[in-house]
Amino acid sequence: MSLRKQLSDLLSQLLPANPSDAIKGTELIRLVRMQLNGNYSDASLRYHFSIMSCDPGSPIAKVEKGQGYYRRSAPLPALSGAQELLSLTQGRLDDLTSGDQGVVDEAMMRVRKFRAVVTRYFEVNGRFPFAFREAFGKDSPISNLWKFPEMVLVDWETGGSPDEEMSLDETMLAFKQRLGLAPFRLHAARLRIQPSLATYREDFFQTLAVSTWAQGGELIYAAPIVDEALADGLRRLSATFGVGVTSFGLTPEVLEELPRPANILNANLRETDAIMSMLDVTRISSVNSRAHLDWTALSSMRDGSDETEKLVRWLTRCIDSRRAEPYKDE
The missing domain is CATH 1.10.10 (Arc Repressor Mutant, subunit A)
Incomplete structure (x- = not known):
């Protein structure tokens, strides 16, 4: 070797x-x-x-x-990275093939930073993220962009006291199990850097497609949404299909000022507070969360994805231990 x-x-x-x-x-x-x-x-x-x-x-x-x-933090998966670049250039391939490699690298670094910020933001706000990566590898079919989310956000029914912050509410857990309801909410999320009138419909319907098995879908943009026509278009689609839309208010300039992805993911409390203070999180439309998962669609995903199986095993461990634990790679 x-x-x-x-x-x-x-x-x-x-x-x-x-x-x-x-x-x-x-x-x-x-x-x-x-x-x-x-x-x-x-x-x-x-x-x-x-x-x-x-x-x-x-x-x-x-x-x-x-x-x-x-x-080094994990590289951006090939499929999602390529789609992000196409989105940033609004689908003009010539802008990529004739562009400076340094510019492409800078764009990809901004994407990685944003994903790290989203992960850290939800961690400190009591949500539990699970990232899909293998589904977007360089040898994966392009159709995976319409089948798998980039991230699943888990909201648990937890205890009310500070000492039991990570403990699942035993009474609610037993009650929901008797009703055949999950003791959590699973929302499938799509992450995008720059919203635009030219690409927002694809962003939205891709989010809708990858969230049909879950209890809701969330489209999360890095950049602020300042175009009134764009915001209205997203709200109209959301009112019909129930996908939530959020902006983190991060301009390209602010993204460049952020630390490297590994520093963001491993930041201490003071550093995390400083990073969070740079965000301007704005809810464009709320997600319509469904009561039930689509078990048939979830089973189909498990058959074609080891990551989906890891997600299911992680959720099962949390239920068995009665504790909402962050995901750790197996």
């Missing part, structure tokens, strides 16, 4: 996710040597660390304006 392949496997396990816990090069070399096959010089290992940290697909990232390495 090549050195780079060995390092890719080892660094995914050794590196911390939080940049503030970054490991300096000398210590990382020591840790790597304990499991590495082959006799490689320190210079060779440092060279590979440096080269790999510049590769967006590698697991190692270097601390910006500092020393040390940490585990």
Whole structure:
């Protein structure tokens, strides 16, 4: 096995996710040597660390304006990334093929930051996000964009006291089980950067399509919705089909000012408060939440998606333990 392949496997396990816990090069070399096959010089290992940290697909990232390495956050899935770029250029392929790669990279970084902000926002507001990634890999069919959400948001019936914040309400849980109702609300979400009159119908109906199995659908935009005709169009569609629409009020300039995705996801309380203060969350229309899941559609999704199976197992664990726990990758 090549050195780079060995390092890719080892660094995914050794590196911390939080940049503030970054490991300096000398210590990382020591840790790597304990499991590495082959006799490689320190210079060779440092060279590979440096080269790999510049590769967006590698697991190692270097601390910006500092020393040390940490585990790079997951790259944007290919299908959703490609669709986001097409949306930003309003479907003009020439704008992508003839564009500067640096501009494309900056656009993708804004997308990754937004996804991290949405995840953190819902975590601190008592909702439990579950992200779909494998469904949008580079070898996945384009139809998956109309079948799977980018994120599922779970709202549990929890206890009322602060000490039981994560505990499920036993009485309500038993009551709903007797009525055949789920003790949670599952909303399927689509995330988009820039709303526009040219693309909002596709955004909306894609959200509707990927949420038919859930109890509701939510379309979440990063940028503010300032066009009155656009806002009215979204409200009319929402009134008919029940999909909720929200803007986080993040302009491209504000997105660029935000920390890197890994810093956002691992921010402490003070840092999180600072990030949340940059948001201007506006509800354009409310979601019409249904009482029941479409079990037939959910079963169909499970047959074609390991991630759906992980979602179901996670929800089952929470019900069995009577605790609403954040999802941890299996």
